[in-house]
Amino acid sequence: MSRVEPKTVERIVILGAGTIGSSWAAHYLAQGKSVTVSDPAPNAESRLRGFIDKAWPALRTLGLAPGSDPAAVRFIPDPAEAVREAQFVQESAPETVATKVSLYQKIERTLPEDAVVATSTSGLSISELQKGRLGPERYVVGHPFNPPHIIPLVEVVGGRQTDPAVVEWTLDFYRAHGKRAIHIRREVPGHLANRLQVALWREAVHAVAAGIASVEDVDAAVVHALGPRWALVGPHLTIHLAGGEGGMRHHLEHLGPAIEEWWADLGSPSLTPEVKAKLLEGMDEETAGTPFDELVSRRDRLLVAFLEMQKKEAAAADSTRPGA
Amino acid sequence: MSRVEPKTVERIVILGAGTIGSSWAAHYLAQGKSVTVSDPAPNAESRLRGFIDKAWPALRTLGLAPGSDPAAVRFIPDPAEAVREAQFVQESAPETVATKVSLYQKIERTLPEDAVVATSTSGLSISELQKGRLGPERYVVGHPFNPPHIIPLVEVVGGRQTDPAVVEWTLDFYRAHGKRAIHIRREVPGHLANRLQVALWREAVHAVAAGIASVEDVDAAVVHALGPRWALVGPHLTIHLAGGEGGMRHHLEHLGPAIEEWWADLGSPSLTPEVKAKLLEGMDEETAGTPFDELVSRRDRLLVAFLEMQKKEAAAADSTRPGA
Numbered sequence: 184m185s186r187v188e189p190k191t192v193e194r195i196v197i198l199g200a201g202t203i204g205s206s207w208a209a210h211y212l213a214q215g216k217s218v219t220v221s222d223p224a225p226n227a228e229s230r231l232r233g234f235i236d237k238a239w240p241a242l243r244t245l246g247l248a249p250g251s252d253p254a255a256v257r258f259i260p261d262p263a264e265a266v267r268e269a270q271f272v273q274e275s276a277p278e279t280v281a282t283k284v285s286l287y288q289k290i291e292r293t294l295p296e297d298a299v300v301a302t303s304t305s306g307l308s309i310s311e312l313q314k315g316r317l318g319p320e321r322y323v324v325g326h327p328f329n330p331p332h333i334i335p336l337v338e339v340v341g342g343r344q345t346d347p348a349v350v351e352w353t354l355d356f357y358r359a360h361g362k363r364a365i366h367i368r369r370e371v372p373g374h375l376a377n378r379l380q381v382a383l384w385r386e387a388v389h390a391v392a393a394g395i396a397s398v399e400d401v402d403a404a405v406v407h408a409l410g411p412r413w414a415l416v417g418p419h420l421t422i423h424l425a426g427g428e429g430g431m432r433h434h435l436e437h438l439g440p441a442i443e444e445w446w447a448d449l450g451s452p453s454l455t456p457e458v459k460a461k462l463l464e465g466m467d468e469e470t471a472g473t474p475f476d477e478l479v480s481r482r483d484r485l486l487v488a489f490l491e492m493q494k495k496e497a498a499a500a501d502s503t504r505p506g507a
Numbered sequence: 508m509s510r511v512e513p514k515t516v517e518r519i520v521i522l523g524a525g526t527i528g529s530s531w532a533a534h535y536l537a538q539g540k541s542v543t544v545s546d547p548a549p550n551a552e553s554r555l556r557g558f559i560d561k562a563w564p565a566l567r568t569l570g571l572a573p574g575s576d577p578a579a580v581r582f583i584p585d586p587a588e589a590v591r592e593a594q595f596v597q598e599s600a601p602e603t604v605a606t607k608v609s610l611y612q613k614i615e616r617t618l619p620e621d622a623v624v625a626t627s628t629s630g631l632s633i634s635e636l637q638k639g640r641l642g643p644e645r646y647v648v649g650h651p652f653n654p655p656h657i658i659p660l661v662e663v664v665g666g667r668q669t670d671p672a673v674v675e676w677t678l679d680f681y682r683a684h685g686k687r688a689i690h691i692r693r694e695v696p697g698h699l700a701n702r703l704q705v706a707l708w709r710e711a712v713h714a715v716a717a718g719i720a721s722v723e724d725v726d727a728a729v730v731h732a733l734g735p736r737w738a739l740v741g742p743h744l745t746i747h748l749a750g751g752e753g754g755m756r757h758h759l760e761h762l763g764p765a766i767e768e769w770w771a772d773l774g775s776p777s778l779t780p781e782v783k784a785k786l787l788e789g790m791d792e793e794t795a796g797t798p799f800d801e802l803v804s805r806r807d808r809l810l811v812a813f814l815e816m817q818k819k820e821a822a823a824a825d826s827t828r829p830g831a
Contacts, residue, residue, distance in 0.1 A: 328733075329749070334731070336728060363731040368719060369717070375720050375724070376728040376732050381770060381773070382707055382710035383707045383733075385706065390699055395695055396689060397690075398743050400689035401699065406687075406737075406740065406741045407660040410734065410737040411658075411738045411810055411817075412806070413707070413738065414734030414813070415810060415813065416802075418707050419725055419726050419790060419793070422708060423802075430799060431787060431790050435787070439783070448697075449702060454763045459763070462755060465743070475748075475754060478747075482748055486735055488816055489738070493730075
């Protein structure tokens with residue numbers, strides 16, 4: 184199978200123009216590509232174009248590729264037609280096996296043999312989704328974080344029948360189009376990032392359930408101490424740099440036993456009605472009447488400012504590398 | 508007991524001028540206070556002054572209080588002498604019960620009755636430390652994050668004999684001096700933030716141990732997706748805002764059962780020699796020969812930039828509040 188060079192892909196098809204699909208479309212447009220979008224909903228096209236217009240200012244702030252055009256969208260309601268010349272398909276249909284499999288059945292006869300189909304699924308098994316498909320080896324997970332046009336991460340997971348070359352090609356494709364793609368080497372529930380998310384949240388829930396701290400104080404502990412380091416260097420590198428010159432080796436040798444004791448003491452809360460009530464009450468206290476929309480737009484404004492800072496830093500680091 | 512108003516405290520004493528104590532001293536100096544510092548080590552005073560000089564540029568970037576003077580330090584080697592007029596004592600002696608108790612025994616007869624003693628301990632029990640002390644009700648935990656002159660969080664924990672008014676006073680004192688103080692309502696190993704830290708790290712270690720992802724990709728998942736949201740709004744508010752208009756209530760009702768299943772699937776790694784070897788090998792790959800000092804200074808540069816952004820945002824949010 185001779186597949187096109189990932190960075191030269193021109194024919195990108197988005198299947199499903201809900202929140203995730205529309206955001207993917209906006210992302211590729213900002214990368215200077217044109218996209219073909221398919222969705223069976225009657226008002227899908229106008230919703231899509233509205234989404235892109237709303238997303239464009241943040242994308243401009245984060246940096247548009249030369250020649251980007253928010254109108255470079257072709258809308259084709261019939262998915263079999265939409266994929267006819269596809270090189271890469273990003274599928275973001277509703278999150279059930281039946282819906283996705285039925286969509287794959289519709290496209291598999293018109294889809295070019297060398298096209299790759301990446302599903303945005305956060306919870307379904309790619310091995311199950313690809314079973315019985317025509318050309319199962321070209322199906323792969325490309326799981327974004329919401330919203331994909333803002334958050335750089337994509338998790339790439341191959342199923343039992345996925346061609347390893349398709350996994351590599353997909354990683355390269357995302358990396359050539361402005362994403363930070365990582366390889367999830369085993370199919371596990373939640374891929375990787377959602378597992379990390381719920382692992383932290385479990386102890387955050389335990390702290391509230393066990394009366395250790397309020398919802399607001401748990402958030403403050405992360406916002407004003409842990410979060411910045413995690414956001415800037417990640418959890419493993421945080422530990423490496425916390426140990427002084429000896430780094431992670433020193434940390435593992437000297438604090439390993441203490442950490443294992445702390446691990447044993449971590450909570451295993453259940454989301455009982457009482458625990459849910461405590462969480463909701465604590466969240467009401469924390470948000471203190473601030474309208475939901477205002478909280479969301481504050482988060483998004485901060486996110487864009489943060490990602491700008493991250494981009495500048497990466498550019499500065501590149502320019503100081505020998506040979507740059 | 509009529510204790511001085513927290514914001515009018517002028518006589519701050521730092522016991523122990525290691526990395527944490529020196530950083531506390533730099534923090535209070537940047538807040539426009541003078542400090543008295545005590546440490547038995549022969550070269551403690553020159554090390555302290557060197558630390559402050561090195562810390563000052565970052566403190567200037569983050570904003571100095573009017574009248575701040577990096578030289579406003581009085582060094583008194585004898586702790587009993589140092590605390591003679593103290594209103595607030597921050598103790599950062601070495602992390603053993605014996606060392607701290609022996610220091611408390613040295614100061615308890617000269618310490619003014621209404622002074623508060625906050626210990627920087629991350630791992631010892633305040634109930635145990637205060638047992639048998641003269642005036643046990645004035646001892647409390649004030650646990651900072653390293654380095655205290657940069658990271659805003661302080662965890663305040665009272666012991667069995669701590670006067671609840673002392674806990675409140677200490678929270679107010681830190682808040683009046685530029686810190687984000689939170690109340691840990693129960694004595695548990697690791698207070699709160701270190702529990703959250705090891706909870707996330709446990710799943711981060713599991714991902715590597717179980718072959719789900721590389722060390723570098725785990726860090727990337729946090730840096731390029733989860734971390735920014737955590738750093739900007741915290742884990743609970745992240746969940747609240749992820750659920751759309753229905754917020755956390757919707758999230759708990761619709762995703763509660765799925766989250767409990769994911770919780771059940773999270774890993775419980777042990778730090779076996781094999782796991783440690785994988786972590787160290789993965790960290791070597793991630794850092795790829797970049798000198799340790801360069802990694803540390805990059806993290807610190809990013810941290811200061813992040814905290815500046817956080818401060819500006821807080822100021823902007825304040826100025827748009829009704830009545831501001």
